Amino acid sequence: MAESDLTNSISIGTTQADPPSPGKSARGSEDNLKSLVKLVRVLECFTTSSRALTLAEICAKTAIPRSTTHRLLASLREVGFLEQDRERDRYRLGLKLFELGNTALANFDLSHVARPMVEGLRRVSGHAVHLAVFDGYRAVVVHRADPSPEFSAAGTSTFIENTPAHCTSVGKAILAWQPEDVVQNVIARGLERFTDTTLDTEEKLRAELEIIRLRGYSIDEAEHQPGIRCIGAPVRNQNGDVFAGLSITGPAWQLTAEKVPELSKVVIYHADQISRSLGFTSA
Structure with missing residues (x-):
């Protein structure tokens, strides 16, 4: 999945259809923004003292419903922002974030x-x-x-x-x-x-x-x-x-x-x- 498609993949209740009307376009942009905010909330759960977290722990920290959190985690994992351990019950920040961080720091x-x-x-x-x-x-x-x-x-x-x-x-x-x-x-x-x-x-x-x-x-x-x-x-x-x-x-x-x-x-x-x-x- 391309990173530019990340917000589309996590927007709940949106589908590919004919070109949207202005009203639908505005609602779509608002939905994408809300999805991005949720993504950031998930990523901010991870700290140096909370390096690996379960789905339940992330839900507790963000107060986002379990089903939505699961979809967010799947999208983040697909683009490399998160990694999942072999037992598949814990998530960690992915190396893609390290790469982006180093790029930001270099500039x-x-x-x-x-x-x-x-x-x-x-x-x-x-x-x-x-x-x-x-x-x-x-x-x-x-x-x-x-x-x-x-x-x-x-x-x-x-x-x-x-x-x-x-x-x-x-x-x-x-x-x-x-x-x-x-x-x-x-x-x-x-x-x-x-x-x-x-x-x-x-x-x-x-x-x-x-x-x-x-x-x-x-x-x-x-x-x-x-x-x-x-x-x-x-x-x-x-x-x-x-x-x-x-x-x-x-x-x-x-x-x-x-x-x-x-x-x-x-x-x-x-x-x-x-x-x-x-x-x-x-x-």
Whole structure:
């Protein structure tokens, strides 16, 4: 099946017939849009902690009827967006998405512009560095530099990974400067609890975002992963809008609370350098 035919294959209740009337054409476009939205909801079920899911689990996460979900999964599998294991009871993201992600990343100016600053922050801080962009709900990590020699020979890696915006330093560094409606949308989708320190209520999150705006950087105090501390800072485009974030990550015993004030200055400096490279000039 050609990928351009994907939405047609999942549109419920549509058939090939004579050229549709304007009214039918509009309804068809609306049906296709609804199908695409459902496709995205299915794909968003998969995370680094939920790599393989059953049909029942996907239905529970999306609230889409079982029969419709089954047809969506079949179409996604046919074009390579999903894969099914040998027992045929679990689904995983397919390699086609990896290929498309790499293509998008290769054409993404931020990744190229920021690479020297990401690598420089890795060398100066001695910690793993993450560069992420905001998709409206989550922070999407598009570049990582890791100080561990076993990670890779060069110490850097380019990949795509979604991370929660409400409980990671890179996510909160972005979220703190978003418009009110965006913050509210993130809250409305639910503040999932990952650890005992996760900011899982609106009151806690809003108070934290206010602190971040005042001091200029964010901290993740083991809110997403136990024993991990992170420091993040916002990255701005040429218009001054915060659309990305930069962070360093390390074990709490190594990246201690006493080191945060000095390291935050280093993170902010490198984030500002990326912003300037993108055309931003501070007032």
